[in-house]
Amino acid sequence: MTGSSPSNDARRSGVLRRLLRNPLAVVSLAALGVLLALTVLGPTLAPYDQNFADIARPLAGPSSDHLWGTDSAGRDTFSRALYGTQLTIVSGALCAVVAIAIGLPAGLTAGYFGGRFDTVASWFAGMLMSLPNIIVLLAVRAALGPSVWISMVVFGVMLSPGFFRLTRSAVQSVRGELYIDAARVAGLSDGRIIARHVVSVVRAPVIIQTAITVGVAISIQAGLQFLGLGDPSEASWGTMLNEGFRNIYTTPLLITVPAVLIGVTTGALVLLANALRDALEDGVPGARRRRRPARTGPGGVRAALRRRTPVPVLAPSGGADHLVVVDGLAVGYPQADGSTRRVVEDVSFRVDRGEVLAIVGESGSGKSQTAFSILGLLPANAEILAGSIQFDGVHLVAPGEDRVPQERVAPLRGRRIAYVPQEPMSNLDPNFTIGHQLSRPLRVQQGMSRAEARRRVVELLATVGIVDPERTYHLHAHEISGGMAQRVLIAGALSCEPDLIIADEPTTALDVTVQAEVLDLLRDLQRRTGMGVILVTHNFGVVADLANRVVVMQTGRVVETGEVGDVLRHPQHPYTRMLLDSMLEGREPMTMLTRADETSGARLS
Numbered sequence: 001m002t003g004s005s006p007s008n009d010a011r012r013s014g015v016l017r018r019l020l021r022n023p024l025a026v027v028s029l030a031a032l033g034v035l036l037a038l039t040v041l042g043p044t045l046a047p048y049d050q051n052f053a054d055i056a057r058p059l060a061g062p063s064s065d066h067l068w069g070t071d072s073a074g075r076d077t078f079s080r081a082l083y084g085t086q087l088t089i090v091s092g093a094l095c096a097v098v099a100i101a102i103g104l105p106a107g108l109t110a111g112y113f114g115g116r117f118d119t120v121a122s123w124f125a126g127m128l129m130s131l132p133n134i135i136v137l138l139a140v141r142a143a144l145g146p147s148v149w150i151s152m153v154v155f156g157v158m159l160s161p162g163f164f165r166l167t168r169s170a171v172q173s174v175r176g177e178l179y180i181d182a183a184r185v186a187g188l189s190d191g192r193i194i195a196r197h198v199v200s201v202v203r204a205p206v207i208i209q210t211a212i213t214v215g216v217a218i219s220i221q222a223g224l225q226f227l228g229l230g231d232p233s234e235a236s237w238g239t240m241l242n243e244g245f246r247n248i249y250t251t252p253l254l255i256t257v258p259a260v261l262i263g264v265t266t267g268a269l270v271l272l273a274n275a276l277r278d279a280l281e282d283g284v285p286g287a288r289r290r291r292r293p294a295r296t297g298p299g300g301v302r303a304a305l306r307r308r309t310p311v312p313v314l315a316p317s318g319g320a321d322h323l324v325v326v327d328g329l330a331v332g333y334p335q336a337d338g339s340t341r342r343v344v345e346d347v348s349f350r351v352d353r354g355e356v357l358a359i360v361g362e363s364g365s366g367k368s369q370t371a372f373s374i375l376g377l378l379p380a381n382a383e384i385l386a387g388s389i390q391f392d393g394v395h396l397v398a399p400g401e402d403r404v405p406q407e408r409v410a411p412l413r414g415r416r417i418a419y420v421p422q423e424p425m426s427n428l429d430p431n432f433t434i435g436h437q438l439s440r441p442l443r444v445q446q447g448m449s450r451a452e453a454r455r456r457v458v459e460l461l462a463t464v465g466i467v468d469p470e471r472t473y474h475l476h477a478h479e480i481s482g483g484m485a486q487r488v489l490i491a492g493a494l495s496c497e498p499d500l501i502i503a504d505e506p507t508t509a510l511d512v513t514v515q516a517e518v519l520d521l522l523r524d525l526q527r528r529t530g531m532g533v534i535l536v537t538h539n540f541g542v543v544a545d546l547a548n549r550v551v552v553m554q555t556g557r558v559v560e561t562g563e564v565g566d567v568l569r570h571p572q573h574p575y576t577r578m579l580l581d582s583m584l585e586g587r588e589p590m591t592m593l594t595r596a597d598e599t600s601g602a603r604l605s
């Protein structure tokens with residue numbers, strides 16, 4: 001994301017305020033600030049060149065000529081400490097830069113996309129981690145000479161698996177979050193999703209890892225030079241340690257200077273990183289994140305398929321005039337034993353503009369798999385086993401294709417096909433404000449300026465019945481209720497003025513009164529905009545309330561389809577009757593039946 005919104009500025013200043021309230025952070029910042037100043041100005045401030053030798057005064061104590069005395073060659077300790085600070089800190093930072101430059105992008109790619117790159121990169125990371133660092137550095141020194149720069153670059157490569165594994169596991173932990181799917185459905189590219197939603201998750205661990213890496217690099221570098229493996233012509237804290245150790249009894253100041261510098265630097269880095277992480281995490285309401293619910297296990301579908309009463313599948317009404325035509329769709333997942341588990345079988349239906357089609361069925365009946373096939377959001381290992389999907393007369397999945405081609409579906413998602421998810425809270429990224437999340441797709445997809453997108457988002461929030469849209473624009477997900485979050489997501493879905501909205505159990509996570517409000521809102525918006533709606537639900541009450549036609553699914557198959565009023569009056573299939581009976585036992589649906597009657601114009605006997 002480029003630029004910064006007022007809310008982001010406020011967030012950043014909040015992090016800074018929390019950081020500055022931590023005394024350890026303030027002390028660390030001060031120490032690192034001084035070290036940084038010495039790194040930049042050291043050689044300018046040094047009274048002598050690092051190799052200038054006052055041969056008449058070796059191992060001299062502090063004096064007006066030599067503030068911290070001299071070493072065994074008569075070189076000024078103060079000057080060498082200043083030169084050494086620059087070399088040590090810059091080369092330590094170089095090591096971290098190399099490690100981050102390799103580990104971070106590799107970890108992001110492997111964690112987000114998985115697949116073959118993940119396998120190969122993980123293998124390389126494991127291989128690098130199994131090599132003993134010191135032995136490799138000794139070999140590099142023997143082969144390429146004592147240059148501290150070369151050894152720090154090599155050490156950076158050796159430490160890159162730390163960043164790779166950290167980033168990869170952080171990304172994997174959020175890859176399945178619903179707000180990542182929501183961003184994808186909103187039409188954001190993978191690159192933008194990674195840059196915006198994923199990098200914010202790895203930021204805090206990477207900061208602390210960077211500080212630790214710089215500290216480790218400084219320590220290892222000092223260790224090698226202490227052993228006499230450094231370049232004696234260049235002053236560094238390690239070469240000073242070596243010199244100091246050889247004269248520890250006669251001139252203890254010689255070892256004290258580099259030891260204090262190393263201790264203060266590594267300590268300050270680690271303390272600052274901890275404080276920064278705390279400050280960042282204090283500001284993130286991550287505790288409210290919810291994970292996607294677990295899917296039914298394999299046994300469920302197989303057992304259910306065995307129980308199934310075979311019913312002739314209704315013929316598709318297909319044709320280019322319809323908004324969506326799903327024809328004979330079958331979806332399956334390859335199993336470890338070589339077989340394929342079929343979770344959707346021979347599903348056909350159509351949706352017209354201005355029509356609400358409900359797909360109803362119990363949990364695991366294949367409703368979401370069908371909806372995700374249209375959205376092109378099936379998991380990577382899912383296969384289209386048969387059938388086709390048309391959107392507005394164009395094949396999204398042509399007969400014979402075994403995947404939903406992303407190049408065809410991705411340009412439609414967030415532009416012509418929108419999605420309203422089941423769990424509103426989990427579909428909002430806790431790191432960003434509502435306004436930011438809604439305006440981002442408008443700016444990316446529709447090229448709106450920041451001010452235009454803002455205006456449009458406020459308008460949309462008002463359209464979906466949010467009372468104070470200006471205020472809501474600046475709120476985070478944890479500051480609004482579930483019903484409000486669902487309204488926000490409906491606003492997001494509407495923002496691109498889609499032809500089709502797929503609403504997956506849009507009211508399931510809400511309480512009863514809010515459910516009714518959200519259904520009213522959806523009905524009202526659908527009538528006003530004339531868009532097609534596919535409503536996925538397990539609740540016949542919702543079907544009766546909102547839909548014109550219904551497709552009843554059981555264990556991956558369509559068992560009945562028809563006008564809502566007809567199906568409610570004369571359910572043909574025992575499963576439909578069972579679903580209706582279970583609804584009627586709860587009483588409230590009688591009112592729904594009446595409403596369905598009004599809505600669809602059907603007459604109940």
Ligand SMILES: Nc1ncnc2c1ncn2[C@@H]1O[C@H](COP(=O)(O)OP(=O)(O)OP(=O)(O)O)[C@@H](O)[C@H]1O
Pocket residue numbers: 295296297298300301333343361362363364365366367368369370379538
């Ligand atoms: N990634 C997957 N790998 C294997 N099987 C899966 C996967 N995702 C879903 N399934 C299976 O597909 C079947 C249909 O799932 P689907 O999510 O479409 O059901 P649903 O009717 O939408 O139910 P719910 O309302 O609980 O989401 C289930 O048995 C589920 O276990």
